[in-house]
Amino acid sequence: MAPASKQYLGNIWVLETSVAYRREVARYLDLIRTTNAGNTLFKYINQRPQWMLIMPFHPTQKDPVNAYAYPVPGSEADSYAKYAFMMTPFKLPNGVTIEIPSGVGTGKGSMVYLDFHPATWRQRIKNTGGIAPGTGPGEILFHEMIHGYRMQCGLARDDKIAGHQRMDNIEEFYAILAANVYRSDRGFTSLRTDHWGFERLKKTDSYPEIFYDTFKKEIDDWFGKQRSFCLDMARVPAKFNPFRQAAVSLGLMNAPLTPMRL
Numbered sequence: 001m002a003p004a005s006k007q008y009l010g011n012i013w014v015l016e017t018s019v020a021y022r023r024e025v026a027r028y029l030d031l032i033r034t035t036n037a038g039n040t041l042f043k044y045i046n047q048r049p050q051w052m053l054i055m056p057f058h059p060t061q062k063d064p065v066n067a068y069a070y071p072v073p074g075s076e077a078d079s080y081a082k083y084a085f086m087m088t089p090f091k092l093p094n095g096v097t098i099e100i101p102s103g104v105g106t107g108k109g110s111m112v113y114l115d116f117h118p119a120t121w122r123q124r125i126k127n128t129g130g131i132a133p134g135t136g137p138g139e140i141l142f143h144e145m146i147h148g149y150r151m152q153c154g155l156a157r158d159d160k161i162a163g164h165q166r167m168d169n170i171e172e173f174y175a176i177l178a179a180n181v182y183r184s185d186r187g188f189t190s191l192r193t194d195h196w197g198f199e200r201l202k203k204t205d206s207y208p209e210i211f212y213d214t215f216k217k218e219i220d221d222w223f224g225k226q227r228s229f230c231l232d233m234a235r236v237p238a239k240f241n242p243f244r245q246a247a248v249s250l251g252l253m254n255a256p257l258t259p260m261r262l
């Protein structure tokens with residue numbers, strides 16, 4: 001018999017491959033909900049007409065430690081921003097991989113699958129002897145749910161960020177930024193640097209005003225597309241909160257709610 005999907009909250013569902021798996025995922029969803037950042041994300045996910053289904057990530061030899069969010073088959077174009085090019089990696093005969101456009105987004109929004117297993121990340125923590133910034137199972141889930149939320153909204157883009165190759169693309173930047181705010185909301189001071197690993201962000205780069213200066217264009221653009229979500233994120237009382245920096249700079253908020261210095 002095929003495993004059943006069980007509703008966790010609103011649009012958020014978990015595939016019950018086993019009761020243990022569903023409960024384990026629910027435990028991390030509960031943890032995320034204890035934070036302002038998590039509450040905000042869940043609230044906006046639940047305002048969409050589309051659902052999000054969390055199911056186990058299956059490790060392979062080539063891809064042992066990972067998690068993914070992706071649109072349900074057939075709705076990829078709907079997960080992308082209207083008129084945005086969908087880029088697909090293509091390997092040339094000489095071994096070089098390039099990215100070629102394989103379609104154009106509709107901006108309608110899609111339903112989302114999310115491959116995630118908390119055990120993957122707990123094992124990594126055991127193997128490496130610590131929780132590197134961004135590798136806590138709850139943070140990984142939060143990161144993937146940001147990807148998923150933007151697909152639900154039909155806003156995904158493959159754009160690169162000039163001068164920041166290690167971010168890979170704008171969606172990874174947004175997921176890392178929001179997960180860092182979630183992390184800070186939980187009281188952590190070390191932050192994840194980029195998408196090529198889980199290195200700790202340099203202290204000098206982790207002042208929200210400096211971070212915002214560096215990525216002003218990208219963060220302002222997110223405000224332009226999802227002002228209400230970004231403003232609610234700006235109200236999260238985390239020490240590291242570039243959303244707040246942006247809201248103040250854009251004249252949408254009067255003054256920081258907490259001291260600006262870490």
Ligand SMILES: [Zn+2]
Pocket residue numbers: 143144147171172175
């Ligand atoms: Zn990601």
